[in-house]
Amino acid sequence: MIITKQKPFEVVLEELGDAKSVFLVGCGDCATLCETGGEDQVKEMGQKLESEGKKVAGSVVLEVGCHELDAKKQFRVQKDEIAEADVILVMSCGAGTQAARAVTDKPVFPANDTLFLGNILRYGNFEEKCSLCGDCILDETGAICPVTRCHKGILNGPCGGTDKGKCEVDPDKECGWTLIYQQLEKEGRVEAMKEYRPAKNWNAVLKPGNFVIPSRRKGGDEGE
Amino acid sequence: MKAGTNLERVLEAGQFAVTAEIGPPKGGSAKVIASKGEMLAHAADAFNVTDNQTAVVRMCSLSACGILKQLGLDPVMQMLCRDKNRIGLQSDVLGAVALGIGNLLCLTGDHVKFGNHPSSKIVFDIDSVQLIAAVKMMRDEGLFISGEEIAGPTPMFIGAVENPYADPFEFRTTRLAKKVKAGADFIQTQAIFDVGKFARWMKEICDRGLDEQVHILAGIIPVKAVGMARYMRDYVSGVEIPDEMIQRLEGAKDVQEEGIQIILEIIEEVKLIPGVHGVHIQAVGWEKIVPEIVERAGLLPRPMM
Numbered sequence: 019m020i021i022t023k024q025k026p027f028e029v030v031l032e033e034l035g036d037a038k039s040v041f042l043v044g045c046g047d048c049a050t051l052c053e054t055g056g057e058d059q060v061k062e063m064g065q066k067l068e069s070e071g072k073k074v075a076g077s078v079v080l081e082v083g084c085h086e087l088d089a090k091k092q093f094r095v096q097k098d099e100i101a102e103a104d105v106i107l108v109m110s111c112g113a114g115t116q117a118a119r120a121v122t123d124k125p126v127f128p129a130n131d132t133l134f135l136g137n138i139l140r141y142g143n144f145e146e147k148c149s150l151c152g153d154c155i156l157d158e159t160g161a162i163c164p165v166t167r168c169h170k171g172i173l174n175g176p177c178g179g180t181d182k183g184k185c186e187v188d189p190d191k192e193c194g195w196t197l198i199y200q201q202l203e204k205e206g207r208v209e210a211m212k213e214y215r216p217a218k219n220w221n222a223v224l225k226p227g228n229f230v231i232p233s234r235r236k237g238g239d240e241g242e
Numbered sequence: 243m244k245a246g247t248n249l250e251r252v253l254e255a256g257q258f259a260v261t262a263e264i265g266p267p268k269g270g271s272a273k274v275i276a277s278k279g280e281m282l283a284h285a286a287d288a289f290n291v292t293d294n295q296t297a298v299v300r301m302c303s304l305s306a307c308g309i310l311k312q313l314g315l316d317p318v319m320q321m322l323c324r325d326k327n328r329i330g331l332q333s334d335v336l337g338a339v340a341l342g343i344g345n346l347l348c349l350t351g352d353h354v355k356f357g358n359h360p361s362s363k364i365v366f367d368i369d370s371v372q373l374i375a376a377v378k379m380m381r382d383e384g385l386f387i388s389g390e391e392i393a394g395p396t397p398m399f400i401g402a403v404e405n406p407y408a409d410p411f412e413f414r415t416t417r418l419a420k421k422v423k424a425g426a427d428f429i430q431t432q433a434i435f436d437v438g439k440f441a442r443w444m445k446e447i448c449d450r451g452l453d454e455q456v457h458i459l460a461g462i463i464p465v466k467a468v469g470m471a472r473y474m475r476d477y478v479s480g481v482e483i484p485d486e487m488i489q490r491l492e493g494a495k496d497v498q499e500e501g502i503q504i505i506l507e508i509i510e511e512v513k514l515i516p517g518v519h520g521v522h523i524q525a526v527g528w529e530k531i532v533p534e535i536v537e538r539a540g541l542l543p544r545p546m547m
Contacts, residue, residue: 178405
């Protein structure tokens with residue numbers, strides 16, 4: 019899921035400037051689990067804005083904040099409230115904020131910073147394990163990603179900066195390559211550590227990424 | 243001969259080599275580099291210039307090495323993967339060739355977090371092992387990483403670093419072997435203080451026959467003050483300073499002299515370890531002590547190759 023954290027309220031206020039009326043958009047998926055854009059946070063944001071003299075023209079917590087089609091439908095349903103608002107404040111990830119961008123001409127502002135694609139370790143505790151590089155090599159590395167879990171993202175690690183299994187960059191974090199080494203050892207294939215991994219194609223997905231399921235492509239072959 | 247540099251000739255002749263590090267200035271003064279070069283010229287066979295070490299901006303290694311080359315010294319250009327992608331790195335290798343620089347030390351590089359621009363974007367397009375392989379391919383096959391042909395030769399004596407003290411210890415020789423296989427001709431190690439552990443590592447290297455394939459230069463950092471020793475022990479990853487060494491410095495009347503004594507003892511010991519073909523002295527910010535250390539270690543005069 020996409021991990022977000024709320025910007026400090028003063029920063030949000032600064033973004034909104036002299037806008038008098040705000041429409042709030044939350045997300046029922048990731049931002050709800052991150053407690054940055056669920057029903058409770060949207061309600062709380064509304065109260066805080068009102069106490070600062072702003073008017074809350076309306077609000078919605080979309081089922082999934084980054085679903086542009088749904089956002090479009092919902093914005094149509096609440097078009098009067100949105101028309102009344104000077105600005106839209108989105109309490110979702112950057113993708114959710116831009117979903118709102120895509121479906122309205124009103125000024126749109128983010129209430130959150132978007133951190134990473136995260137695994138849920140336990141409630142409210144997330145860890146980045148995948149960087150969405152588009153060229154997965156987990157088969158070679160014991161299903162532990164060096165691109166993400168090594169601070170330098172190197173492919174022929176570990177570097178000389180490991181210290182008792184921790185990374186010199188952040189002693190609170192495991193050295194990804196030590197984890198890989200230990201995992202491969204458990205699997206009896208530590209030999210794989212000897213393999214030279216050549217330079218990676220970092221442009222497996224050209225930014226901005228765009229992908230259509232082959233069978234859904236216009237004129238696409240169903241059997242493709 | 244791969245590049246025919248002084249360093250390569252000294253090592254290939256079976257001489258015990260001495261390399262010394264020259265830290266470039268935080269400014270554009272060619273004089274600073276030239277005067278350090280002149281001061282150290284007689285005391286080493288080749289001179290490493292660091293590449294924005296610890297992620298602190300300094301004069302680029304390429305220019306500083308060019309200045310040393312003009313003085314008739316044999317520079318070792320340090321090159322790391324943190325700040326440039328494969329296009330920039332290969333371009334710098336060609337620039338080095340143009341200036342007659344023939345030794346290249348390939349490193350991954352410290353994280354920007356440790357430097358003076360901690361919010362800068364890190365590159366790490368390729369890692370040190372991939373850089374070594376790339377330079378070898380440039381030299382031996384005349385090809386860029388892309389497979390395209392290079393116009394003209396790229397003679398380079400390729401260096402790499404290794405930290406005998408990093409984790410997992412049992413993997414360090416494997417990683418070194420990887421660097422050798424990728425194309426490293428010589429290795430400069432992290433600073434050696436715990437000679438016993440280094441000797442165990444060297445034995446593994448020799449047992450695997452790697453000492454026949456690569457020249458290993460033991461890293462030496464002269465310690466000037468007790469605080470510096472403690473700092474390196476506590477904060478510099480991969481530097482292990484035995485407690486009795488710190489105690490010796492603490493108990494010394496003349497700490498600098500005691501520090502030099504310690505270093506001379508380390509040099510004496512590492513010289514006797516099979517497979518060690520030289521020392522690499524990194525007197526960070528204290529370059530002027532290098533000639534004295536080399537002389538007192540009985541390593542002067544340097545061979546004329």
